Amino acid sequence: MPRWLVWSPVWGLLGLTAVLGWREGRAFVTMxxxxxxxxxxxxxxxxxxxxxxxxxxxxxxxxxxxxxxxxxxxxxxxxxxxxxxxxxxxxxxxxxxxxxxxxx
CATH class of the missing domain: 3.10.450 (Nuclear Transport Factor 2; Chain: A,)
Known part of the structure; x- marks a missing residue:
C-alpha cells in the first residue's frame, strides 16, 4: 500500500479542522x-x-x-x-x- 494512501485520512482531518477553525474564528471576529x-x-x-x-x-x-x-x-x-x-x-x-x- 502506498505511503500517501496511509496518511491521506490524517491530512483530510487536518484540512477539515483548518476549515472549521477558520469559519468559527471568522464568525467570532465579525460578531x-x-x-x-x-x-x-x-x-x-x-x-x-x-x-x-x-x-x-x-x-x-x-x-x-x-x-x-x-x-x-x-x-x-x-x-x-x-x-x-x-x-x-x-x-x-x-x-x-x-x-x-x-x-x-
Missing part, C-alpha cells in the same frame, strides 16, 4: 454587540408571544457576562451573554433564574 442584541431580542419576541416587540430590549455591559440584555415592559427578562454569543443565564421576573448555562 458585534448589535448582532447579539438583535438575536436575543428575536428570541424574546418568540418566547413572550403577542405584544412583545424587539424594541422592548436594551443592553448594557455585564460584570460576569459580556452583555446583559433586558427585555420586557412589565416583568423583565434578563439574558446574560458571553463574548462568544452563548447564553450564560436567563433571569426572569423577580430575579428568579430560569436557565443557567455552563460555567466558563
Amino acid at each position: 458585534t454587540e448589535g448582532d447579539v442584541i438583535a438575536a436575543y431580542a428575536q428570541r424574546y419576541v418568540a418566547q413572550a408571544g403577542p405584544g412583545a416587540r424587539p424594541s422592548d430590549c436594551t443592553a448594557e455591559p455585564g460584570g460576569a457576562a459580556w452583555l446583559v440584555i433586558r427585555c420586557g415592559r412589565g416583568p423583565v427578562m434578563e439574558y446574560h451573554v458571553s463574548r462568544f454569543g452563548w447564553l450564560k443565564r436567563i433571569t426572569g421576573p423577580a430575579g428568579r433564574d430560569i436557565l443557567e448555562g455552563p460555567k466558563t
Whole structure:
C-alpha cells in the first residue's frame, strides 16, 4: 500500500479542522454587540408571544457576562451573554433564574 494512501485520512482531518477553525474564528471576529442584541431580542419576541416587540430590549455591559440584555415592559427578562454569543443565564421576573448555562 502506498505511503500517501496511509496518511491521506490524517491530512483530510487536518484540512477539515483548518476549515472549521477558520469559519468559527471568522464568525467570532465579525460578531458585534448589535448582532447579539438583535438575536436575543428575536428570541424574546418568540418566547413572550403577542405584544412583545424587539424594541422592548436594551443592553448594557455585564460584570460576569459580556452583555446583559433586558427585555420586557412589565416583568423583565434578563439574558446574560458571553463574548462568544452563548447564553450564560436567563433571569426572569423577580430575579428568579430560569436557565443557567455552563460555567466558563
